[in-house]
Amino acid sequence: MTDDKKLNDSKLGNSAVLRLPESLGTDIEDLNEIEFGAGEKMIVNMGPQHPSTHGVLRVMMELEGETVLRCKPIIGYLHTGMEKTAEDLTYVQGATNVTRMDYLSPLSNELVFSLAVEDLLGVDIPPRATWIRMLMCELNRMSSHLMWLATNGMDLGATTMMIFGFRERELILSFFEKTTGLRMNHNYIRPGGVAADVPDGWEEDVEAIYKTVLFRLDEYDEFFTGQPIFRERVEGVGTLLAETAIELSVTGPLLRASGVPWDLRKTMPYLAYDEVDFDVIVGSVGDNFDRYAVRLNEIRESAKIVSQILEKMPRGDYRAQDAKVTPPPRARIDQSMEALIHHFKLFTEGVIVPEGETYVAVESPRGELGCYMASDGTGRPLRMHVRAPSFVNLQALPPLLRGSLVADAVASISSVDPVMGEVDR
């Protein structure tokens, strides 16, 4: 207990965590066993089946009247052992697995997986593949943030926003469908490049998307940003201090809204982010409004990046021509025995990755998405661990909710933007 006390005194975020076993409070009989301090406090379970928890998140809250004191996010309801599955899949198949983790930004997941495999292999990617990856990831960031605006609007009771967000997101998903064949779970970014070149006429499609989105964002500003009812609902609610955010390893829009200008695209550039011009959006207070503003403006920055990609997209190959990593072109298989063998080996054994381990991180719409991969020199990873930003960001929930009303808790949970598929993996 003394250790516990020391922890609570020395570090900021910890004192807001409710330390109770997760099975407690699920039965009426159990409630007698929970010891309360002075005053009338009660434990209320929110979720796992609650419309505002974005999936199956359960939050155990200690309430005094309508005020939340401490809470504990309980996760694992969507755990399907994807990291275990990854150890049984070849590096070629692996991207299909990771893309299902964060289903709102599948391309970021594929990207980080591919970058990790490429780092171990030491393969260089042609410039066009890099820029296509960037284009797709930025469009994905826009669609993910639009989805967040939609669900956040719904949690606040603004159903108009929900319809708007989904409407704009659909534009982007249609382009994804055209390019990758699927609206979600694309398996488009693969070790060695991308699955296919962008379709003919992609420039017009992308231009139409970012111009429409930018125009509609100005509409959102009218509907929400300047609207007094909305402002009163979100301003000053769920404040997260910058120190607490860093201590709790929080990343992404949450960290930036608290005033820390940390965006991996800018601070530790990967792909070709150092060749495009964009700003890192930073908040000042770290409340729900700042998180809204950061995400809204990040869509604008992504649109800015996309417009630059349109101008700068290099010509050339869309995947590395390395027979040990990428399959040979279909036409070659009919002519060359060697190409046929490579094709066969690639889809039976998979890519043989030399022994080693690596950690690669990218900025997903939710924060630092990392992939720790250890290889034992075979065609399947020995360990594939995904550092899921939502999983870590959920730790910020207790300090966010402390002292706020239950009604605001709904808005605060939403502002963390957890994707349970990624949290539980």
Add this chain to the structure above:
Amino acid sequence: MMDSVSESNMNQIDETLMGLPLAKTPSGQKVVFTDVDKYHDLISYLFNEGFNFASDLCGVDYLTNFDRKLPVGVKAERFEVVVNLLSHAKKERIRVRAMVKEVDPLISTVVDIYPGVENMEREAFDMYGIVFKGHPDMTRILMPEGWEGHPLRKDYSTGRVPVQFKESLGPR
């Protein structure tokens, strides 16, 4: 491609940090190897060196690849706890690989230094059974509370246990 294996400099010690071997991967990532005893001191040393942010912590089971490449002087153990730290000021990452023994895997927690690793340590405990001494809430996080075994261990095969939660009544 195979050349990069033999040229891999993971075996050769480039530098030392607190007397512990510090190697670089072929792509230039810094890795420090430690045993359980020096682990906590090393992490707190790195924290004071400006690594203010714990990006990631996870467990690894090397049961099937016990004879992996390690720098000279590092005793291989079955489990590893891998911590990825980040310095916001220096824009630099460093990785700590701590060897944890197979029988009674125990390592001290670093929650007191980086409160953000709380969930990650719980996950490593859940998946590998590595116990973090001094952790405020060393319970399962992803698996149900009454689950037996640690699923990400290499000797835990997939599909071994039909998924049955304690509340479920079974087939009608």
